Amino acid sequence: MFGQSILSLVIWVPILAGVAVLATGSDRNATLARWIALAGALLGLAVAIPLVTGFDTGTSAMQFVEKATWIPAFNIHYHLGVDGISMPLILLNSFITVLVVIAGWRVIQDKVAQYMAAFLIMSGLINGVFASLDGILFYVFFEGMLIPLYLIVGVWGGPNRVYAAFKFFLYTLLGSLLMLVSMIYLYFQSGGSFDIQTWHTTTLGMTAQTLMFFAFLLAFGVKVPMWPVHTWLPDAHVEAPTGGSVVLAAITLKVGAYGFLRFILPILPDASAEYAWFVIALSLIAVAYIGLVALAQSDMKKLIAYSSIAHMGFVTLGFFMFSPLGVEGGLVQMISHGFVSAALFLCIGVMYDRLHSRQIKDYGGLVNRMPLFAAFFMLFAMANAGLPATSGFVGEFMVIMAAAKVNFWFAFVAATTLILGAAYTLWMYKRVVFGEVTNPRVEELTDINAREILLLGVLAVCVLAMGLYPKPFTDIMHVSVVDLLAHVAQSKLP
Numbered sequence: 001m002f003g004q005s006i007l008s009l010v011i012w013v014p015i016l017a018g019v020a021v022l023a024t025g026s027d028r029n030a031t032l033a034r035w036i037a038l039a040g041a042l043l044g045l046a047v048a049i050p051l052v053t054g055f056d057t058g059t060s061a062m063q064f065v066e067k068a069t070w071i072p073a074f075n076i077h078y079h080l081g082v083d084g085i086s087m088p089l090i091l092l093n094s095f096i097t098v099l100v101v102i103a104g105w106r107v108i109q110d111k112v113a114q115y116m117a118a119f120l121i122m123s124g125l126i127n128g129v130f131a132s133l134d135g136i137l138f139y140v141f142f143e144g145m146l147i148p149l150y151l152i153v154g155v156w157g158g159p160n161r162v163y164a165a166f167k168f169f170l171y172t173l174l175g176s177l178l179m180l181v182s183m184i185y186l187y188f189q190s191g192g193s194f195d196i197q198t199w200h201t202t203t204l205g206m207t208a209q210t211l212m213f214f215a216f217l218l219a220f221g222v223k224v225p226m227w228p229v230h231t232w233l234p235d236a237h238v239e240a241p242t243g244g245s246v247v248l249a250a251i252t253l254k255v256g257a258y259g260f261l262r263f264i265l266p267i268l269p270d271a272s273a274e275y276a277w278f279v280i281a282l283s284l285i286a287v288a289y290i291g292l293v294a295l296a297q298s299d300m301k302k303l304i305a306y307s308s309i310a311h312m313g314f315v316t317l318g319f320f321m322f323s324p325l326g327v328e329g330g331l332v333q334m335i336s337h338g339f340v341s342a343a344l345f346l347c348i349g350v351m352y353d354r355l356h357s358r359q360i361k362d363y364g365g366l367v368n369r370m371p372l373f374a375a376f377f378m379l380f381a382m383a384n385a386g387l388p389a390t391s392g393f394v395g396e397f398m399v400i401m402a403a404a405k406v407n408f409w410f411a412f413v414a415a416t417t418l419i420l421g422a423a424y425t426l427w428m429y430k431r432v433v434f435g436e437v438t439n440p441r442v443e444e445l446t447d448i449n450a451r452e453i454l455l456l457g458v459l460a461v462c463v464l465a466m467g468l469y470p471k472p473f474t475d476i477m478h479v480s481v482v483d484l485l486a487h488v489a490q491s492k493l494p
Contacts, residue, residue, distance in 0.1 A: 223256025
């Protein structure tokens, strides 16, 4: 029975676990809440494992499909399925959720049950986004995931948390409303269907494609986030607790990029080809300009936040090269960025928990007091800079190679990230870790404990494994990507 409902389990197990955590009540039962949350997160990851072991890499068809009537009056279905594009993202989300629960084990002392529940419920909703094959179901999950993230930033965040949470919510809501209008139009154009795969074969005129292209671009571009609708991200990162920053960077940004491959490219192929130059321009600005902005930051969280925008620029650039190498490079970059950004924000969290400062100037000489932490931090800094043999290099190299086949200057500008990324990441690392200890509070620091070693060690293995042997990842996505590009190449103009 469960074999036919794996995707439902992947969605609802974390959500129900979150409800169970809430049922523990006040902070008097905080320890019980933590253990239920950990059990729920681990169970959520366990039920996602069959998606990998039972996945057929030889077909681009949707797998593990579930379909049931939800709202018959409007032909809306509870329709789920995954392919080589969405399945790795579900696994990444389930994996990161376990790390976030462990990361907040001792750090969060206030409203522990609500904190843990918010992450579990959000994990299930995000899995729903990646698994939905019905437009309205996708929209419900897409909007629903904003609520727990809004609460995470707004309740457990820093001094300006309310401002950051409102800004994040308003930015994403505006784009989502335009997406809903486009979906309603597609419903009527497709003969009364909200089935996303039906939309992929719906014939649309160029004017309609153009209008919907920019509506979807705004909806998903804000989530990525693309320049110039990126300004909510640094604020949200700076104010969010460590777990919020980890999920925000590692998972929620990927939802926007996923929308490009599930909606924009297959439904609007002609508009995608026509306006590819526009997306490429925005992507290259993100890669080059935002890299320079990152150089000027004094707050470590804000620096890594801007770094995320630059790295996600590679993702959208790769998608609009319209080649398997480019799209797969973008997808590999999405997964790699999930590992690397999660690790970097956890590293900053380790330092913040001890010194309660994110300012680079407050550190220096950290290696003298925390040598093991400094070693982990070095690995993740190198991965962020795109060092070969780390996961950060693979996706960027694939995208640069794909761009070089289209236009040398695209590749040239994109490659500047290898210089800028090294500049801002290693400059931050040098000032924080090396040199003499000048702050007496740094002299009192202790090295990472067993829980922190577990978190950073697992991510270190992921970063190195993907960097040294990315083939399993590309094998999973290759057939789905090739089929998507073949579909995009077929004009659907009437």
